[in-house]
Structures are given as structure tokens and as C-alpha cells.
Amino acid sequence: MDRYVILAAVDAATYNIQKATCGWWCTTCQGAVDSWIVDNPWAVAVTGTHQLSFTVQNHSGTQVNDAGGAGWGSSNTSIATVSTGLVRGVAAGGANILANDDGYPLYASECSGIKLECPLASGISGSAQGNVIQLTVQGNPYNSIFVGQDPNLAGANSIFATVNPTGGTFTESSNQTGDTFTPVTSGGPGWVVHTTTQSGNVGGRQITITYTVSGQGQVSKSLNVTAREFAYATSNSPSNSCTLGYGTKYVYTYTPYTHPDNAAVQPGLGLSGTAVTESFSSTPPAGTITGNGALNASSQFNDTLAYCSTAPLTVSMSITQYIAIEAVFGYQVRQNLLTYSSSGITLTNQGPMQ
Amino acid sequence: MSCLQQVFQCGALLLTVTLGMPSLRPSMQQIGLEVQSQNALLETTVPEFELHDGTVLDGLWKLARGPVEFGFGFEKVLKTNLSDPEIPDPRFNLHIRDKPLREVLDALCDADPRYMWSNDGATVNFYPRAIVNDSSYLLNRRFQKFDLKGATEVQDGLLAIARQLSPPTVEQIAQAQLGGDDPYPPEPWTLILENVTVRQVVNRLAAHGGPRGIWIFGGSKDFRAFGFFNTRPSPWLEKPKESEPRNP
Numbered sequence: 127m128d129r130y131v132i133l134a135a136v137d138a139a140t141y142n143i144q145k146a147t148c149g150w151w152c153t154t155c156q157g158a159v160d161s162w163i164v165d166n167p168w169a170v171a172v173t174g175t176h177q178l179s180f181t182v183q184n185h186s187g188t189q190v191n192d193a194g195g196a197g198w199g200s201s202n203t204s205i206a207t208v209s210t211g212l213v214r215g216v217a218a219g220g221a222n223i224l225a226n227d228d229g230y231p232l233y234a235s236e237c238s239g240i241k242l243e244c245p246l247a248s249g250i251s252g253s254a255q256g257n258v259i260q261l262t263v264q265g266n267p268y269n270s271i272f273v274g275q276d277p278n279l280a281g282a283n284s285i286f287a288t289v290n291p292t293g294g295t296f297t298e299s300s301n302q303t304g305d306t307f308t309p310v311t312s313g314g315p316g317w318v319v320h321t322t323t324q325s326g327n328v329g330g331r332q333i334t335i336t337y338t339v340s341g342q343g344q345v346s347k348s349l350n351v352t353a354r355e356f357a358y359a360t361s362n363s364p365s366n367s368c369t370l371g372y373g374t375k376y377v378y379t380y381t382p383y384t385h386p387d388n389a390a391v392q393p394g395l396g397l398s399g400t401a402v403t404e405s406f407s408s409t410p411p412a413g414t415i416t417g418n419g420a421l422n423a424s425s426q427f428n429d430t431l432a433y434c435s436t437a438p439l440t441v442s443m444s445i446t447q448y449i450a451i452e453a454v455f456g457y458q459v460r461q462n463l464l465t466y467s468s469s470g471i472t473l474t475n476q477g478p479m480q
Numbered sequence: 481m482s483c484l485q486q487v488f489q490c491g492a493l494l495l496t497v498t499l500g501m502p503s504l505r506p507s508m509q510q511i512g513l514e515v516q517s518q519n520a521l522l523e524t525t526v527p528e529f530e531l532h533d534g535t536v537l538d539g540l541w542k543l544a545r546g547p548v549e550f551g552f553g554f555e556k557v558l559k560t561n562l563s564d565p566e567i568p569d570p571r572f573n574l575h576i577r578d579k580p581l582r583e584v585l586d587a588l589c590d591a592d593p594r595y596m597w598s599n600d601g602a603t604v605n606f607y608p609r610a611i612v613n614d615s616s617y618l619l620n621r622r623f624q625k626f627d628l629k630g631a632t633e634v635q636d637g638l639l640a641i642a643r644q645l646s647p648p649t650v651e652q653i654a655q656a657q658l659g660g661d662d663p664y665p666p667e668p669w670t671l672i673l674e675n676v677t678v679r680q681v682v683n684r685l686a687a688h689g690g691p692r693g694i695w696i697f698g699g700s701k702d703f704r705a706f707g708f709f710n711t712r713p714s715p716w717l718e719k720p721k722e723s724e725p726r727n728p
Contacts, residue, residue, distance in 0.1 A: 371639075435653070436639065
């Protein structure tokens with residue numbers, strides 16, 4: 127027996143040739159034993175792209191990506207198109223993506239009376255069903271959220287999404303630590319963004335909504351949002367300026383937030399229809415303080431905490447002002463709750479009546 | 481019985497001047513116009529007024545904000561001592577449609593019969609019935625002449641009241657206020673009034689802070705205090721818009 131083995135190559139271009147002296151030639155051709163598209167299922171947003179790969183499993187155990195060598199096609203080019211594995215979403219809907227490579231050698235082993243040449247067989251293919259998802263993420267018209275303790279965030283710090291197909295699930299995230307999301311139960315899917323960003327620390331952040339359709343993949347959309355300060359006190363220094371002689375008078379000056387989109391805000395900037403509620407954290411002295419003020423201003427305005435008398439009265443008290451400022455921007459009514467503490471106020475004789 | 485008690489102070493001489501401006505004395509024709517104007521205010525129809533579980537002061541606040549806007553002075557029923565517990569105010573519901581302001585005010589003080597109302601020019605005054613004939617009650621006390629010079633804040637006016645009321649005792653007056661602002665324009669203001677009550681003076685002090693000036697008087701008999709508010713921005717605080725808005 128004159129039997130010998132020639133090891134010529136490996137994998138797709140490798141042929142392991144056996145020669146039989148009794149007239150049989152046995153030939154084993156290395157090549158693919160399986161092939162498939164990754165990802166399956168796939169998902170891509172309308173106008174978005176998603177790169178698929180075409181994986182070939184060779185008999186030798188190696189895997190290669192044949193995306194560049196394969197031909198690609200879409201079952202519905204009005205939904206999705208594909209080129210070299212790059213799927214581009216055209217419109218919401220489902221489509222089947224096909225890949226094939228007729229020239230890719232298959233693994234085969236055969237004995238014959240004549241000498242066989244490799245490859246004995248070739249041609250691989252794969253397909254993957256997927257969805258083009260319409261995911262629209264929208265904030266309020268100015269993609270703004272507002273800092274502060276806001277009792278009325280729902281109308282302001284809102285983000286909404288629309289999807290096609292429906293039936294999936296959402297997750298939300300922010301690149302700003304401390305941001306949380308509360309689902310909006312009506313008019314959704316939507317969320318109210320709560321931020322721990324403190325007054326004076328405003329700026330941009332990116333909020334990302336990810337939509338997952340079970341078994342059909344997921345897409346994400348990011349929204350650039352600016353955190354803005356609605357109103358802030360520019361001065362809250364107490365001043366003992368009781369003309370009446372005894373007591374304490376504080377004057378707070380507020381400057382409403384100047385909206386950078388002011389040109390688009392109707393009917394104008396600033397505060398209007400303002401209602402201010404302030405209250406004592408401690409027992410109101412004498413019940414003489416009226417909690418409903420009327421801070422109405424279109425620009426800067428002052429707020430007064432006065433406890434001044436022509437007669438001496440010694441009272442020690444701690445006061446916290448909860449000032450709810452309401453403004454009407456063109457698209458929404460905004461409230462901001464500012465809290466200031468004025469502790470250790472002592473109403474004592476600060477000089478005789480003039 | 482209507483709780484209205486209109487106060488037309490046609491006989492009162494009223495002079496308001498801004499420092500550096502010539503004195504102005506209203507003619508009888510001007511006074512007639514003022515009476516006509518205040519009557520027009522009271523006869524103005526309020527399209528709808530609704531108060532839910534509110535006090536008479538809550539109702540006044542709401543009513544004064546419009547659509548028929550007006551300024552008012554409200555005198556709470558005073559406690560005896562500062563340390564006494566608060567006097568509870570009756571809470572009630574009102575729903576009135578297409579009635580003149582006069583009738584809405586009547587309905588408010590009918591709902592809390594401790595009070596009655598009157599008007600002094602464009603200001604509506606609410607005060608306890610119990611003090612109407614009490615000449616020693618602070619707001620009922622009368623000046624033969626009240627003279628205020630160079631006022632730049634409302635406390636200047638209150639101080640002038642305390643100083644110019646007749647002896648024997650110096651009246652205690654306070655400004656106790658949380659919320660609102662000191663609404664006076666920066667220009668010094670001079671006011672001379674003759675034969676007027678403290679209530680009328682305070683009405684003028686509030687009105688100088690804006691056309692919809694509001695004052696509230698409360699506290700206790702041993703510590704009485706005023707608060708001054710506005711339902712509208714003071715005109716002199718308005719700033720011109722820097723840019724014209726456009727549609728979004």
C-alpha cells in the first residue's frame with residue numbers, strides 16, 4: 127500500500143487530500159459547516175443604521191465574518207435596505223435580511239475512483255428577521271427641565287416617546303447623576319424628569335430612552351436637555367430697616383429666569399399672574415401675617431418680610447419662607463418653590479421711634 | 481338688610497402731591513367724576529364668582545383679582561391679646577353668576593355676618609360690624625389734618641399715622657407682612673389730607689403702591705399690624721420688553 131497524505135492548507139482554502147493506491151481517491155475538503163446572520167432578530171430605527179455580520183462556522187472550529195464577501199438583500203426595501211450587512215431603516219415595519227456567498231467552500235469528504243478536486247461543494251447563506259422601529263423621543267418644546275423643588279413638574283419636565291411597533295418596553299437613563307424618571311400614566315409613554323440639580327448648577331445633560339420589543343431587538347434615542355433655573359433670589363440679605371422703630375424687615379429680590387428661547391415664548395417673558403404663598407414654619411405670631419401675597423412682576427421683583435412696630439415687642443422666632451412663584455411662559459405655567467430660612471429673628475428694640 | 485354702607489367723602493379735602501410738583505386740589509367736577517367712577521365699579525357685572533370652602537378674606541382676594549379688579553382694605557376681628565388663640569373664621573361656599581360687584585360683596589359679608597363693607601373711592605373696605613360706632617377703634621379715629629412728607633415706603637405713612645394721632649397715648653401700629661413687596665415708587669411722596677379717618681389714610685397709603693393696592697389689618701388689641709399687597713405689578717416696576725416675542 128502506498129498511502130500518503132498531503133496536507134495542503136486549512137479552512138476555506140485548505141484541502142486534505144488522501145491518495146489510495148488501490149484505485150480509490152478519498153478527498154476531504156475543509157470549509158463551512160454552518161452560517162448565520164448576527165443579529166437575529168435585528169432592530170433599527172427609522173433613518174438609522176445597524177451593522178449585521180454574517181458568521182461562518184468552519185469545520186476546523188474557526189469562525190469568520192463573511193459580511194464583506196457575501197451578497198445581501200432585503201425582503202422589503204420599502205422597510206429596510208441593506209448593503210454589506212449595513213441595514214438602513216426606511217419605514218416602520220418588518221423585513222427579512224438575506225445573505226449568501228455562493229463561492230464559499232463547504233466542508234465535504236468523498237472517495238472516488240478518480241482524483242477529486244476541492245472544493246467539492248460551496249455556497250453559504252443566512253437570513254434574519256427584524257424590525258424597523260419608529261422611536262421618537264420628545265421633550266417639551268424647548269427640551270428644558272427646571273431645577274428646584276417644583277410642585278408642578280408634570281407639565282414642565284416632561285419627555286414623551288412614540289413608537290412603532292408598539293408593545294415593547296422602555297428604559298430611561300440620564301448622564302446626570304441624580305436624575306430620576308416617573309412614568310406619566312396618561313398621554314404616554316412619557317416620563318417626568320426629577321433632578322437633584324441644585325439652584326445655580328444648571329446645564330445640559332443627555333437623556334436616553336431605550337425601547338425593546340421582545341424578541342425583536344431594541345433601539346435607543348437620546349435627547350439633549352438643558353436644565354434651567356426658573357427663578358432665583360438675587361438678594362436675600364436681611365436689613366434692619368424698620369422705619370416704625372422696632373423689629374426686623376427683610377427684603378428679598380427675585381429675578382425671574384431669563385429663558386434663552388425668549389424669542390419663541392409667548393406672550394412674553396417673565397412672571398405674570400403670579401401668586402406667592404409664604405408661610406411660617408413656626409407658629410405665626412399673632413396671626414397677623416397674611417400668607418397670600420401678590421408678587422406680580424414682569425421682571426425683577428421684591429418680596430418683603432416685615433415685622434416692624436412702633437412699640438417694642440420682644441419675640442424670638444424662626445421663619446421659613448416657602449415661596450411658590452408662578453410664571454406663565456408661552457407654553458406652560460411654571461411654578462418654582464423656593465425655600466429660605468430666616469432663623470433667630472429677634473424682634474427687639476432697635477432704636478426709638480423717630 | 482344690605483350690609484352696604486357707602487362712604488362718599490365728598491366733603492373731605494384731599495391733596496396729593498409729588499415732591500416738587502404744584503399742589504392739586506380736586507374741583508367739584510373732579511369729585512363728581514370720582515363718585516361716578518366708584519359707582520360704575522360697584523355696578524360692574526361679575527360674570528362668575530365661585531368660592532369653595534373659603535373665608536371672607538379668601539373671597540375678597542379672589543374677587544379683587546378680576547375680572548372686575550379693585551383694591552381693598554380688610555380689617556380682621558382683633559384678638560384681645562397677642563398670645564390668645566386665633567379666632568376661627570367661618571368657611572363657606574359661594575357661586576354667583578352675572579351679578580354686579582356690589583351684590584357679590586353683599587354676599588360675602590352676608591356669609592360672614594361679622595363684617596360689613598363700604599367703599600372709599602376705588603377702595604372697598606371690609607371691617608367688623610362691632611367697631612362701626614367705636615370712635616376709639618384705630619381705623620375709625622379721625623384726623624383734622626394728616627400730613628405726610630417725603631414718603632418712600634409704606635412704613636413712612638404708618639409712622640406718620642402713629643405720630644399724628646391725638647394724644648394721650650401713642651398708638652401702636654405695626655407692619656407685619658410676609659409676602660408682597662414694598663410697593664412704593666422711589667420718588668418721595670407728599671400727602672396732605674383733611675378731616676379723614678385712619679381708614680381713609682391707609683386706603684391712600686395702599687393706593688399709592690398701585691391702583692389695586694390691598695391692605696390687611698389684624699393681630700390683637702395689644703399688637704395691631706398691617707400688611708400691604710397688590711394684585712398687580714406696580715406700574716413703575718414694569719420694564720419694557722427687550723425683544724418682541726414671536727410664534728414658536
